[in-house]
Amino acid sequence: MRRARYTLLALALVAAAYPLAALQTPPGFYEGFCPPVDYKFLTPPPQVKASRAPGAAHAEFKVVNGVVQPGFVATADDNPQAQLSVLPGAFGAPTGGGPEAIDVKPVKDYPEAKGLTLVTNVYQITSSTPMVKTSNLRLLYSTVLPAPSSVYTASAGGEWQALPSNASTQSGCSDIVAQITTTGYFAAGYSGGSTVPKPGSTTVGGGQALPIIVALAILIVVLAGLPLALVRRRRAAEEAGSPRPPSSPAPPSPPPGRT
Structure with a gap:
């Protein structure tokens, strides 16, 4: 008992x-939920003591019969931190019959993210011709910081706007995907102060509340x-300790030969 x-x-x-x-745990306590991600920050936050330089990406897509062919361009990281998937005809065909060139690179100079907390690098996507169809952008994020709620985009000198976003169907963990309709600056984050949380501070946001x-x-x-x-x-315990009532004796069996 x-x-x-x-x-x-x-x-x-x-x-x-x-x-x-x-x-009491720093933001992003994902032990037991998501495996740790070795995210490469262009400008590491205080929580990250060391970080290798993030990779960039360059790809050229063939043009067949005036249509830019499908494919993807992913940053040169062990686990690509930014990947753009291109559908057929997603970009206008370049003049002269040349290939469509697309670049994805992390940048330090970008429009100020007022009222936002960006938890990934800001990636600038450029192309030879404008995007004319929707493409998918997947961003990896670190488990050191709170999980982002959306992918945000901005043009040069413009305001940041949230894009409809959801978790990646590839892993469902540490990835966020959004459909984009233009090139520009992209990052994942959530609405809130733009300052990076200090080590050991308490922050509940971006998925930690669950x-x-x-x-x-x-x-x-x-x-x-x-x-x-x-x-x-x-x-x-009471039933086990209480005495059981004596059992009733069995009735005597009749003598032989009597019915």
Whole structure:
């Protein structure tokens, strides 16, 4: 009985300690949810002590019968941090019959992201001709910072705008995908202050609230079931300790030969 109480109490303490530990963890506590991502920052945040330079990308797409052929261009990283998938005819055909050249590179100079927190590098996409059809852009993000809620885009000297975005279907973790209709500047982030969180600071955003809510729900379930479990064990102990009534003797069998 006492051991059962200690076990239930330990479970309740573990469930209560999880959200408290999560709040003391730097933003982006994804251990057990997403594998760590070795993200290469062009300008590393304070949480990252060292970071290799991020890669860029260049690709040339053939033009057949006046139509730019499909394909993709991905940055030269171990795990591409920016990848653009191009559908047939997504770009206007260059004059002279030459190939369509597309470049994707991380940049330090870009329009100010007022009211936003960008958690990835800002990538500038340029092309030989304008984009005329929708293309898919996939951005990898770090697990050190809060997960982004959207992909944002801006033109030179323009304001940043959020694009309809969702998690990548390739991994469902540490990737965000958006459909784009023009070239320009692109980054992933979420609405909020543009300052980078300090190491050890508490930030709940960009996907961190869900684990805390789940932990609190587990805590509520455990605490709600604790009294019921104690009552059941008490009844079982009482039934085991109470004496059983004597069994009734079996009726005598009739003598042989009588019906």
